[in-house]
Amino acid sequence: MTLEYRRRTGEKPLTKFIDAENAAKVTLCSWPTDFLGNVPDLVQTCHVDHPDRKDEYTQTDIDQAIDAITNGTALWQTLEMLDFLFLFEGVTRYFTHQLVRARVGVTFTQQCSGEGDRRHVDVVVPRCFNRGLREDYIRICSGQKNAYASGMDLAIEDSQGTEREYRMFLPSGITNHIYMKCNLAMLMPWYHKRTCTMTQSWEMHLIAEQVKRELLSKCPWLRKAFFNQCESGRCFYTNAMKKDPNNILGRLFAPDDNHAMHMANAVKDNEFVYGQPDEQVAGLEVATVYYHGSEQVTADVYEHFKAKYNG
Numbered sequence: 001m002t003l004e005y006r007r008r009t010g011e012k013p014l015t016k017f018i019d020a021e022n023a024a025k026v027t028l029c030s031w032p033t034d035f036l037g038n039v040p041d042l043v044q045t046c047h048v049d050h051p052d053r054k055d056e057y058t059q060t061d062i063d064q065a066i067d068a069i070t071n072g073t074a075l076w077q078t079l080e081m082l083d084f085l086f087l088f089e090g091v092t093r094y095f096t097h098q099l100v101r102a103r104v105g106v107t108f109t110q111q112c113s114g115e116g117d118r119r120h121v122d123v124v125v126p127r128c129f130n131r132g133l134r135e136d137y138i139r140i141c142s143g144q145k146n147a148y149a150s151g152m153d154l155a156i157e158d159s160q161g162t163e164r165e166y167r168m169f170l171p172s173g174i175t176n177h178i179y180m181k182c183n184l185a186m187l188m189p190w191y192h193k194r195t196c197t198m199t200q201s202w203e204m205h206l207i208a209e210q211v212k213r214e215l216l217s218k219c220p221w222l223r224k225a226f227f228n229q230c231e232s233g234r235c236f237y238t239n240a241m242k243k244d245p246n247n248i249l250g251r252l253f254a255p256d257d258n259h260a261m262h263m264a265n266a267v268k269d270n271e272f273v274y275g276q277p278d279e280q281v282a283g284l285e286v287a288t289v290y291y292h293g294s295e296q297v298t299a300d301v302y303e304h305f306k307a308k309y310n311g
């Protein structure tokens, strides 16, 4: 195996400022396949004389067993035996910090910011920045990346092993990638919680919906288990508000139409700290902007220097 680490000394940072909502990419790398035929066995382990009757099961038997474990009418443990491996790319560390809060039945491995030279990494731009702060954001992030590159050059020059310290200069909105291995017992409640548009950041609930699309494209047998609960009045926000109209969640964000229909009038009359989540997210797609050092360049110039630096 060759090590990808490469010194970038003297190279000006190349930066693609990209639309945050289009930046993320979710890939389901592995999922249960052959093992599915065993699910009826697992569901009825308590009752059968002999396990492994795989050859006797029809597709209907398997479908019914999957339904039973995902709708809660069979023992829960089988959910823990079905494993999935996801790769998330083009995501921020705000997203990954939320993602890694899931602890049971899940493990992660993530790109490090302190090993390797990250001067050419992309930066995401939230759509609401189109309202007036986008240029400031791009200018400041470019400055941070230039300072980071200077620090990395200095670290190589003085050989004091200080490369990792200069990552403090990197902007918060840089992209990275992370793998997540989880089982179905973790994935189902994670999806239901993280797709609530009232309580989750736009990046989280949009990526959670990507997880669903990717998952069902490869595992259509899970279609009944993954649905957004906001419209049915069973989501994280609505449940919290039903139990306590003064819940802190309900003091922060005014319910949007999907949620308001499930709220008591007393909640709708609350004074909220922020507006509706949609108002914070809405905005035109951000056109990709290219930088070389502190200078805005065309896509062609960006590609020219990228090829030159990697040549």
Ligand SMILES: [Zn+2]
Residues within 6 Å of the ligand: 195, 196, 197, 198, 199, 229, 230, 235, 236, 237, 238, 259
């Ligand atoms: Zn919701």
